[in-house]
Amino acid sequence: xxxxxxxHNGKLCVFGEPSSPVMALLCAGYPDxxxxxxxxxxxxxxxxxxxxxxxxxxxxxxxxxxxxDDLPWQNHPRKGFSFDETAKAVRExxxxxRGVSTHxxxxxxxxxxxxxxxxxxxxxxxxxxxxxDNPSVPLKPNKMIFFDVLPQCKGDKTGPTLHQTLYxxxxxxxxxxxxxQTYVSRYLAVAFVYPIFMLLSIIGILPLYEF
Numbered sequence: 635x636x637x638x639x640x641x642h643n644g645k646l647c648v649f650g651e652p653s654s655p656v657m658a659l660l661c662a663g664y665p666d667x668x669x670x671x672x673x674x675x676x677x678x679x680x681x682x683x684x685x686x687x688x689x690x691x692x693x694x695x696x697x698x699x700x701x702x703d704d705l706p707w708q709n710h711p712r713k714g715f716s717f718d719e720t721a722k723a724v725r726e727x728x729x730x731x732r733g734v735s736t737h738x739x740x741x742x743x744x745x746x747x748x749x750x751x752x753x754x755x756x757x758x759x760x761x762x763x764x765x766x767d768n769p770s771v772p773l774k775p776n777k778m779i780f781f782d783v784l785p786q787c788k789g790d791k792t793g794p795t796l797h798q799t800l801y802x803x804x805x806x807x808x809x810x811x812x813x814x815q816t817y818v819s820r821y822l823a824v825a826f827v828y829p830i831f832m833l834l835s836i837i838g839i840l841p842l843y844e845f
Contacts, residue, residue, distance in 0.1 A: 663748025
C-alpha cells in the first residue's frame, strides 16, 4: 500500500498491522528508490518477535521514479535537495506512518541504509534538540539502525582491500559526474561516467557484481 507524503510528492509504502506496538521507518541510500526495500519491509512486517510490525518505506527525495503518477525522475529539481530538505522528508514520512498507526503509543525504529543515514541522522538530531525545550516532542525514534555505511573500520591497520579501493573509485566517479551534471552539462556527465562503467562491466567489477 503506497501513498503520498507532502514533500515533493514523496511516496510512503506501508506494510503490516496498524495496531502493532512497533513501527519501523526504512530509507535506502544512493541511488535506490523504494523498491529495493519492499521485500525486506514485507518480511519485517510479518516477523513475530514483537508481534507484527507496522513498516513504512520511503526514499531520499529525488530518487523516486513514478511515471505512472506523471512524476518521472526528471521532475525533481536539477540541483537536487538540501540535507535539511531530505531530513524534512524523513520527518514527514514518520508523521505519515504514525497517521496509519492505531496504537496508542507505538515504539518507532528508524532503519537507514548507506546515504540514507545522513537525513536519518539529521532528523534524529533535530528531534533530540527540540526535545530539550519540549519533552513532549512526538515521533522521536526509540532506536536507530544504520547499516552498510563503513568502508573500513576505525583502527583497522591492514590497509585498503580491493573492495574498499573500488568503493572509493565508485564514489569519485559519481561525485565528479554529479559536478559535471550540475555545473556544466548533463550530456558531458554521461559521456564521462558511461565509458568508465562500461569498462567496469567488461572486466566484471561493477558495484552490484559478486567478486
